[in-house]
Amino acid sequence: MTLALRTAPAALLATALLAGCAGEPTRLAMGSSREQALRELGAPSAVYSLSGGGERLQYSRAPAGFEVNNVDLDASGHVVSVRQELDERLFDRTIQPRVGRWREADVLRTYGRPLEITQVSSFDGHIWTWRYKWQNTPRLLYIYFDPAGVVQRYHTGDDLMLELLAPL
Structure with missing residues (x-):
């Protein structure tokens, strides 16, 4: 067997690993152009306009996944922020209940589409639910x-x- 044939599987594995890293939003360099971001990350799951002429490229792994990464671009189309939003440490600072300012559009712009939308008899309204992980433990975020x-x-x-799905 030639050296090229023996090293081909290793080269394919290395290429696959590098491609996996390139598609990770948190590895995107600050200042990257919109075109660079799209080339590295692919098409976003949603795009939102931001105040000041900026834009948010949202990469959600929902409904089955546990992450929503927001890539914020300034008015000139360059990356100024990348943040994994489904982080329990951020909820108190991000979610703004009872002030009447945070609406469905704000929640979508932050967390993307929910896993499910439900109702309960003890609350007059809808409850949106997202999956996330906290210290590698599956958790749920409910917004009313x-x-x-x-x-x-x-x-x-x-x-x-x-x-519930695990065998006994």
Whole structure:
């Protein structure tokens, strides 16, 4: 067997690993152009306009995944921020209940489409749910919207789905 044939599997593995790293939003260099970001990350799951003429490229792994990465571009189309939003340490600073300012559009722009939208008899409105991981433990984020679409509160809880699916 020639050296080229013996090293081909290793070269393919290295290429696959590098491609996987290139598609990770948190590895995107600050100052990259919009075109560079799209080339490295592919098409976003959503695009939102930001104040000041900027733009958000959202890369969501929902509904089955645990991450939503937002790549923010300034008005000139260069990366100024990359943040994984589904992080329990950020919820208190990001989610703005009871002030009447945070609406469905704000939540979508931050977290993307939810895993599910439900209702319960004890609350007049809808509850949106996202999956995330906290210290490698599957968790759920619940955001409560009143009938006018304004965030009223949020809470987190354990995601027991994987435990329910596991064999006994």
